[in-house]
Amino acid sequence: MSTSDIDQLVHLLSKLPGLGARSARRATLYLIKHRESLLTPLGNAMATAAANVRTCSVCGNLDTSDPCHICRTETRDKTTICVVEDVSDLWALERAGAFSGYYHVLGGTLSALDGVGPEDLSIEPLLNRVSDTGVEEVILALNATVDGQTTAHYLNDRLSDLGVRVSHLAHGVPVGGELDYLDDGTLATALRSRRSIDQS
């Protein structure tokens, strides 16, 4: 069929989410046929990303600097932190352009089924950030899944003790939906109409 260099490329590409064996073969042929315009630049971009991208020690974002370019921006709203499950959610909110505060990436949600407890997520660092800085509001921008909402309740309990206002995204997030799949307008609406969580 093909020799090891090509097979290796097909094999590795087929590991990407959404690419099966067939689409990995198509992508490989396409890359080889566009060697100068795509294959070489993409190989270089991957090497560069592998060398340079790191996790922000403040918020958990992925960037080529630590702290990330958002945490290094002094002009954002220091009184508000938006908590997200994953970096992809942070990127989605930044694309929507509706939030000017800072972020905190949890790295997942609590999950009894998957054995994910509070100590497995970036929760203590979040509580420390809220305690140590002048944060007045924490927006819980978690997915509208069972685990996401369980996590929101847990965080609301912990954050309430610190006397900070806790809110969550309101209108626009479909039940069972994931943030990363929403259009920018819906995300912006949901963010604007956020409401406080009842401090029961």
Added chain:
Amino acid sequence: MSTSDIDQLVHLLSKLPGLGARSARRATLYLIKHRESLLTPLGNAMATAAANVRTCSVCGNLDTSDPCHICRTETRDKTTICVVEDVSDLWALERAGAFSGYYHVLGGTLSALDGVGPEDLSIEPLLNRVSDTGVEEVILALNATVDGQTTAHYLNDRLSDLGVRVSHLAHGVPVGGELDYLDDGTLATALRSRRSIDQS
């Protein structure tokens, strides 16, 4: 959102067939989260492929050697050449494992609409191979599209003059279908039940 290194990776990945902006972002995050196991190896595989893969000067296959590993295999059936439109078709036939002769990649089909004439395809090299070597049969394994069949008729005319037997794939190729989408069993059946083109 993200900085230029990450943006560049998303941008280049989104150019791959079948990957839009969203899936390119997903793939980028996945790659960064699997840096050692996937991002670095894939970057290396792309650099290696860009440096090493070339077009076989005999058959048109893509390989890291010229002639390719198929053309260099002495034990295959030297009396039969299978003509395909694209390297992906050659790979599909090799995966099916039903053909033991040699290949010839045309590099496309004749197309009045797209202005592709005989001189734009690897047709003269095919006729030279057939004239110069002991080829007894040429199998036209072209897609069952209008352009594919037009090309088959043209090649049949040219090859008949050389006194070689010309056949095409028979049962199993759906009308309008493309070889690369067929399962291996169907391809193997179509190859076994190939039939001679009427030498009208």
